[in-house]
Amino acid sequence: MKIAPQLPNTRRIAYAFFSLLLAFSPVAQLFSQAQTLPATQVEARAGSAETSRPGFRLERIPVAGGAELLTIFGQLDGLPREGERSAEVPLVSIVRDTLGDDSTDNDRLRYVWMLTYTKPNFGQRIASAIPFLYSRVGNKKRAGKNAPPPIMDLAAADREVWERFLWTALQNILLDSYAMPLKAASRTFRRNLSDYRKAHIVRALAILSLYEAETGTPSAFSSSEMVDIQARLMLSEKTFGGIVDDIYLQRVYEKQTTTMRDLRGHNWELLRQRAEAEAVYFEPLQMPDGSATHALLWVARPDLAKNRERRFDARFLNVSNPWTDARLQNWKGYTETRYFDADNRPVDAGAEGARAVEMIPLALYGLDFPKIPMLLVDFRDAANPKKREMSRRVLEDVAGNLLSLSSVASIPYFLGRTVYDFVTSKRGMDMNQPSRLRTYSQLKLLLSLSASLDPSLRDEISRRLERVSLNPLENGMEAEAQLARDQYAALIAYAKRPDGLPARLDRDRRAEMMPLKHGRAEQVLFRLGNVLSFGLYTHREKASPQLQAQLDIKRQLAFHERFLRQVAKSSPQVEIVWNIADVRRSLRFIAENGASANRKVASVAAHIFTRTQDEEARSLCLNSLYRINNETAKKELLRIYRDQKLDARWRTQSVEYLRLAIKEEQRIAPADAKAILSVVNENQ
Structure with missing residues (x-):
């Protein structure tokens, strides 16, 4: 040592x-x-x-295999134009994986591209590793023909947290132990690379906010999707932001905005x-x-x-x-x-x-x-x-x-x-x-x-602003507009190639199938291998119609679970705040397809049972607790039966479901199994 x-x-x-x-x-x-x-x-x-409101529009391009590429265009009226070129520039692209159907319950947002965010050229990389070089060194003139780098994978935000910790450990244990030049250069490069990404995340957030605020434009994103995208981008700057549960994204967005x-x-x-x-x-x-x-x-x-x-x-x-x-x-x-x-x-x-x-x-x-x-x-x-x-x-x-x-x-x-x-x-x-x-x-x-500023003043501000940047990876505004056009063309070509974006989404889906075939211990080992290899190794299952159907059910369960958790947290009386028909719909799906649902779903179903007076919703809650095959669900059914304040019919229905669970040999905690057998025997 x-x-x-x-x-x-x-x-x-x-x-x-x-x-x-x-x-x-x-x-x-x-x-x-x-x-x-x-x-x-x-x-x-x-x-x-008066401030001129730029025109934003959204372009939707289908991707083979069941997905779509959504791109927000904006009018960059503040930049000079060449000839008859339009001021419209592609700004942000997002992939929505739809699994090829019309249902929105199983949709999943994946990659976010800020199209001005690009891989630095060789000169920028070298300059960004030079300690105490606090200046830009020029612009990247043209983007390559390869697919641009996304700034985030919304469906795997937690991966960034573990990779960040791994890089920090590698820096402190390995790189810092060598000579000071290597230590200083590696730390400087990582700092500049991180700041460059953060700068474009900030701009992506601003563009999404402007697009959302523009009146008269029907959004291609649902309100919950827009909140999720912006909240995930906000959390990307936090150390543990990637592991925040989806249920808290609305709160994060509201808090950060306020x-x-x-x-x-x-x-x-x-x-x-x-x-x-x-x-x-x-x-x-x-x-x-x-x-x-x-x-x-x-x-x-x-x-x-x-x-x-x-x-x-x-x-x-x-x-x-x-x-x-x-x-x-x-x-x-x-x-x-x-x-x-x-x-x-x-x-x-x-x-x-x-x-x-x-x-x-x-x-x-x-x-x-x-x-x-x-x-x-x-x-x-x-x-x-x-x-x-x-x-x-x-x-x-x-x-x-x-x-x-x-x-x-x-x-x-x-x-x-x-x-x-x-x-x-x-x-x-x-x-x-x-x-x-x-x-x-x-x-x-x-x-x-904005075109509201005088062009001479805007040029003067732009010229002076570029001197403030400390990051050699930054590009000028006109260069970024050209890079955005080039990278969008490369992204479209990538989305249309069978071995491009469709193949990438297929690999992502097969990786998403891993929990469907492996237990918790194996899942931990596979994820650890992914983190330790910096993403080079990812365990993927071989796709089959059966796994495709299970993946569809899994996504829909996640959608309904999140909705019901929001319902349970929001009000002591469900009918007052929420449309009870939507609540019934989610409970009905869990009752029909929720055998593999987790403990959180069981707890939420029991919680909603106590917070609604709607008879159909209550009946669906009990049915869901019976269908969910885990210890928590049966514990909640037993607790409902033991509640003497409840109407006798609900207690009778609970004990009937417990009798069926014993008969079907569902998963029940040993301590609860004895109590359930006693209850069942008493009510025979």
């Missing part, structure tokens, strides 16, 4: 002193100074400009108040669905001379003083002319008393970031946002890759880092904050979709 040497005391003290120095240095305090000034009425033209709206509202108001206090103009930028995700700050040129002696508080704004900046006094960059009335309210150019004011863009912020608005573009200092974005990354890379420090192994580093993180997070400092990845990705999408 190799034992790491203990750090000398002087080195420990130096690390602790360095971390504390960062926390309390004058540079850090510069970003968190506060002052109180009287408010100035400088309300901008928030919401006055949290994001609260963050935007908080940062909107915080930034607006700071802009008002500092006599600059606040203007929200809206996504096509009307949600404000970013905001611009402007300064009026006449105010530069008027406020030259005014003190400027940079807290939360994180830009230098505009009143004393010689660059603004001699500004030659982009400007806009706005019109205001005598009360400084935005008006049309032809309005009575309107006065023209030349406006200079100051900065652009993201509003969906925790705690503070996040600076994305500083029109005077292109390096300002990037330095702030790099602050946390540099600290982590130096500590982890160069000095081999961790919060677990080094107590001095842990204490110093804890103090530094606390100070920077609590004092409104845009330093040492989590990555701008989400808000950066959303801004790229906003610039592509």
Whole structure:
């Protein structure tokens, strides 16, 4: 065993002193100074400009073998066009495995492609492994003819969790034990690859949300499917997100959506108040669905001379003083002319008393970031946002890759880092904050979709925004649009080839059949082999009509189980909240086909029995508990019989089902078997 040497005391003290120095240095305090000034009425033209709503459409292509490929197209009006080329670009594709029938109960969503997400070229791969290279290195010009990589398999989300743990173990045990260059390069490459995928997941979520919000468009996805897709994409950023049960996806989606709206509202108001206090103009930028995700700050040129002696508080704004900046006094960059009335309210150019004011863009912020608005573009200092974005990354890379420090192994580093993180997070400092990845990705999408911004301003923002990216794997917006077109063409060709997507779905179905022929112990071994081989080995059954029919039943059981679990959790009286006909339909299916259903289904059927007064539903619950061949179902039947408060007919029906279960030698726990025999004998 190799034992790491203990750090000398002087080195420990130096690390602790360095971390504390960062926390309390004058540079850090510069970003968190506060002052109180009287408010100035400088309300901008928030919401006055109409936002163009892009046209989304969905294309449905059948796939041989019983599936369909659904693709969302969007109008990227914010990008320049070549000749007569349409602004419409394929954005997100999703495979729905239907098993070749018209029933939606056995449908299963599989792969999600964000068509701008591509395999990096050789140069990008090399650059992404270079430590401390925090910059883009160019664009991938063309996508290959092979099928593009999906960003997620919705039906196997748990696989990502175990593969992530395996890669982490491999990194810590094997790669980190070699020389520092290999350790730093491998960690840097994995970090960039992960960030690149996360950025496209963020954009896929935004596109799905915009498509769903667009009125007048009949969705090809059911409401539950849309929630499942978005919730799974949201959970992909969480360590254990892939193993979250489907029953909780609705709650995850609602919680994440509410949290994001609260963050935007908080940062909107915080930034607006700071802009008002500092006599600059606040203007929200809206996504096509009307949600404000970013905001611009402007300064009026006449105010530069008027406020030259005014003190400027940079807290939360994180830009230098505009009143004393010689660059603004001699500004030659982009400007806009706005019109205001005598009360400084935005008006049309032809309005009575309107006065023209030349406006200079100051900065652009993201509003969906925790705690503070996040600076994305500083029109005077292109390096300002990037330095702030790099602050946390540099600290982590130096500590982890160069000095081999961790919060677990080094107590001095842990204490110093804890103090530094606390100070920077609590004092409104845009330093040492989590990555701008989400808000950066959303801004790229906003610039592509929206044609409401002046083209010159949009180009200026795009040019400056690209400098903020730390990831060599990123591509520019125009390059991504071309890659999306190329990859969609490759995906269509892949879907039409017999050895392409149809063959892949057939392999997935045969892997899905594995639990139908093997017990729990064998299933664990097969899944362990899949994880340890990084997905290279997957056990698949040989397809047969019998297994196909069993797979159909298995999927429908999963559909009805999930629905009934939602019913059981939602209300103490089922009929009040749910359509009782739908509940009966699910219970009837389980009563007819649920012999192999699991313990959860049995518990849910018993739970619904106690929460409904509908006689047919209650009868179906008891029938389901009889048909389900496991210990839990018979335990629940016995419990219902023993409930003296129930009507005699339900207790009589329960004991009759128990008698049949004993006769058919169904699975019953030994302790329950004795009690059931006693009950049956008493009622003969």
